Amino acid sequence: MRNILIKEMRLSASPLSYLFLLFGFMFFIPGYPILCGAFFVTFGIFQSFQTAREGNDIVFSALLPIRKRDIVKGKYLFVCLIEVWAVLLIAAVVVLRMTVLSGLPVYRNNALMNANLFALGMSFFVFGLFNLIFVGGFFRTAYKFGRPFVLYLIAVFLAIGGSEALHHFPGLGFLNAFGFEHIVSQFLLLTGGIIVYLLFTMLSYRISCRNFEKIDL
Amino acid sequence: MSVVEVHNLFKKYPSFELKDVSFQIDKGKITGFIGRNGAGKTTMIKSILNLIHTDGGSVSFFGIPVRERESEIKKRIGYSTGTVNWYPRKKIRDIAGIVKRFYDTWDDEAYRKYLRLFQLDETKTPLELSEGMKVKFNLLIALSHKAEVLILDEPTSGLDPFSRDELLNIFSELKNSGVAVFFSTHIISDIEKCADDIIYISEGRIIGALPKTDFMKKFSCDGEGLEDTILRMERGVEHA
Numbered sequence: 001m002r003n004i005l006i007k008e009m010r011l012s013a014s015p016l017s018y019l020f021l022l023f024g025f026m027f028f029i030p031g032y033p034i035l036c037g038a039f040f041v042t043f044g045i046f047q048s049f050q051t052a053r054e055g056n057d058i059v060f061s062a063l064l065p066i067r068k069r070d071i072v073k074g075k076y077l078f079v080c081l082i083e084v085w086a087v088l089l090i091a092a093v094v095v096l097r098m099t100v101l102s103g104l105p106v107y108r109n110n111a112l113m114n115a116n117l118f119a120l121g122m123s124f125f126v127f128g129l130f131n132l133i134f135v136g137g138f139f140r141t142a143y144k145f146g147r148p149f150v151l152y153l154i155a156v157f158l159a160i161g162g163s164e165a166l167h168h169f170p171g172l173g174f175l176n177a178f179g180f181e182h183i184v185s186q187f188l189l190l191t192g193g194i195i196v197y198l199l200f201t202m203l204s205y206r207i208s209c210r211n212f213e214k215i216d217l
Numbered sequence: 218m219s220v221v222e223v224h225n226l227f228k229k230y231p232s233f234e235l236k237d238v239s240f241q242i243d244k245g246k247i248t249g250f251i252g253r254n255g256a257g258k259t260t261m262i263k264s265i266l267n268l269i270h271t272d273g274g275s276v277s278f279f280g281i282p283v284r285e286r287e288s289e290i291k292k293r294i295g296y297s298t299g300t301v302n303w304y305p306r307k308k309i310r311d312i313a314g315i316v317k318r319f320y321d322t323w324d325d326e327a328y329r330k331y332l333r334l335f336q337l338d339e340t341k342t343p344l345e346l347s348e349g350m351k352v353k354f355n356l357l358i359a360l361s362h363k364a365e366v367l368i369l370d371e372p373t374s375g376l377d378p379f380s381r382d383e384l385l386n387i388f389s390e391l392k393n394s395g396v397a398v399f400f401s402t403h404i405i406s407d408i409e410k411c412a413d414d415i416i417y418i419s420e421g422r423i424i425g426a427l428p429k430t431d432f433m434k435k436f437s438c439d440g441e442g443l444e445d446t447i448l449r450m451e452r453g454v455e456h457a
Contacts (some may be wrong), residue, residue: 003318011304011315055304062268064319065291216269 004066004074005081012075014051017082020044024089027097027115030106034115035160038123041086042130042156045079049138049145058142059217069209072139076205079135083127087120094120102179113164114176117186121193122163128193128200129155139208142215218244220366220397221265226274228264233421235260238274240416240426242366242399247392249412249429250401253451257421258401262370266296278366292320295359297352298370305344309337309354313361320362328361334387349380356387367391369400373407385411405444415443419451 021044026037052058061071097115101107113119133155137148167176174182175189221242228235235257242248252258263269265276267283276283278290304312317323332339335353343351352372359367373381381404388398389411402408408415408429416426425432429443437446 003315006318007315011307011312055307056301057304059268059301060303063266063291063296064316065288066319067288214270217263 001070001073001077004061004070005077007061007064008048008074008078009081012048012052012055012057013078014044014047016047017044020047021082021086021089024086025093027090027093027119030110031112033112033160033164034119035113035122035126035163037090038086038126039156039160041082042127042134042152045082045130046134046145046149048078053143053145062217068213072205072208072212075139076131076135076201076208079131080201083130087123087127090123091120098179108178113167114178116177117183117190118175118177119163121190122159124190124193124197126156126159128197129159131197132200132204136204136207139212142212142217220244220279221399222275222277222280223265224275226261226264226276227272228260228269229272230260233257233260235264235271235421238264238418238421238423240423242397243414244365244397245392245395246413247388247398247400247411248414248416249408250399250416250418251403251405251408251447252401252418253403256418258403258418259370260421261418262296262368262401266368292322292362293364294366294368295356295362295364296368296370297355297359297372302343302351303355304342306342308340308342309357310339312343313339313358316358317361322363323361324363325361327363328357331357331360347380348375349377349384352376352384353387360391364396366397367399369398371402372400373402373404381407405447409443417447417450424450 020040023037023040023044026032026040027034058071061074062068094115094117097107098117107114130152134145134148134152137151138145140148166172167174174185177183177186219241223241224239226235226238233255238261250258250261260269264271265283267276267287278294281290283290313328317325317328331337335350335357337346337350337353337357343354346354352369356367373384376384385407388400391398392413400407412429414426414428415432417424417432425436427435433443433446436450437443438449441449
């Protein structure tokens with residue numbers, strides 16, 4: 001398992017997958033849809049799928065002495081690793097915005113979504129969507145990624161738009177909590193995001209393994 | 218001693234079919250797999266490597282069915298094609314450095330030896346290699362993990378006559394060290410030069426799978442070379 005992950009990181013990955021982690025810092029930007037930061041991280045991962053296809057990575061991997069499902073596992077491990085690194089960076093920014101930066105007027109007067117635990121939970125949701133729709137879609141053919149990426153784009157921008165709008169609806173203002181306001185609700189929303197991420201990823205992985213077994217390379 | 222056995226293999230596509238393919242590959246021999254473009258050579262190779270699903274039949278390496286212990290078998294075989302670029306922008310050194318992790322049989326000394334023999338610069342990328350050097354790069358990887366069987370898809374296609382000759386000599390050296398070399402080609406003179414056994418495929422069906430001398434005895438007319446024989450047979454199939 002370690003070897004296949006190292007292969008993914010050193011041979012199959014695009015440097016942009018690592019570079020685009022920096023988009024996690026977008027959670028600092030006031031007056032900007034911060035979840036786009038999570039989206040750009042997934043866009044960086046998407047570049048690795050392009051690089052891998054250019055390098056005939058799937059067939060190369062299939063010739064290695066590993067099981068076919070290990071190829072799928074390697075891809076998911078890499079994708080999840082990048083996502084976990086991104087979440088750690090975003091979480092650090094969120095903690096700063098919930099504490100020392102919480103009172104800054106530039107954030108207080110922000111009409112868009114605030115960087116809090118709900119936003120962090122929604123980042124998990126964005127990554128879950130990517131794993132379910134894009135990565136799962138890719139492994140239906142192990143070659144075509146245009147259609148799954150377009151489907152993911154539609155889903156992710158609906159999710160981002162919805163998240164940005166929700167706190168303006170009556171009774172949902174707590175979603176835009178500052179600092180430690182509504183902290184229990186914030187934790188529950190974060191937990192929900194993590195659970196959805198895990199469910200989407202596991203479901204996607206199982207479907208991908210099944211589909212990939214059937215593919216002729 | 219046969220190291221690869223293929224029995225009654227079938228694979229059906231909408232416009233092409235492999236029909237009841239059976240043959241074997243022997244240790245320490247060079248087997249030439251010949252057929253025109255589209256005859257089914259690559260489909261056959263992908264089938265025996267378990268890269269595509271067959272509709273019937275069996276493939277075994279070293280007496281082990283490939284579908285049962287694929288990982289174990291793949292540690293003992295090597296595959297090369299001159300037509301595919303693996304990771305075109307990565308250095309050979311980096312690709313080899315990753316591949317070696319998957320093989321407990323990897324031999325750094327052998328890697329260095331073949332690097333020198335093939336005159337490969339490990340700081341180059343596959344993109345910078347000529348077609349012949351790409352094949353040598355694949356061979357380098359296969360030989361460094363001590364592959365006992367080499368499955369080579371069109372390794373000499375697209376090479377100049379000098380590189381082809383050089384590569385065929387390498388095959389002969391490998392054969393002498395006990396490696397089974399199986400290579401597909403549509404260049405009949407390559408088979409004529411170095412193959413011990415010939416497998417001739419036409420329209421997805423094996424027409425003959427015999428030692429070269431037996432093949433010539435069975436299919437050639439008096440004074441006819443292998444190239445003329447295959448061309449005549451191919452025309453015969455076309456007009457059947």
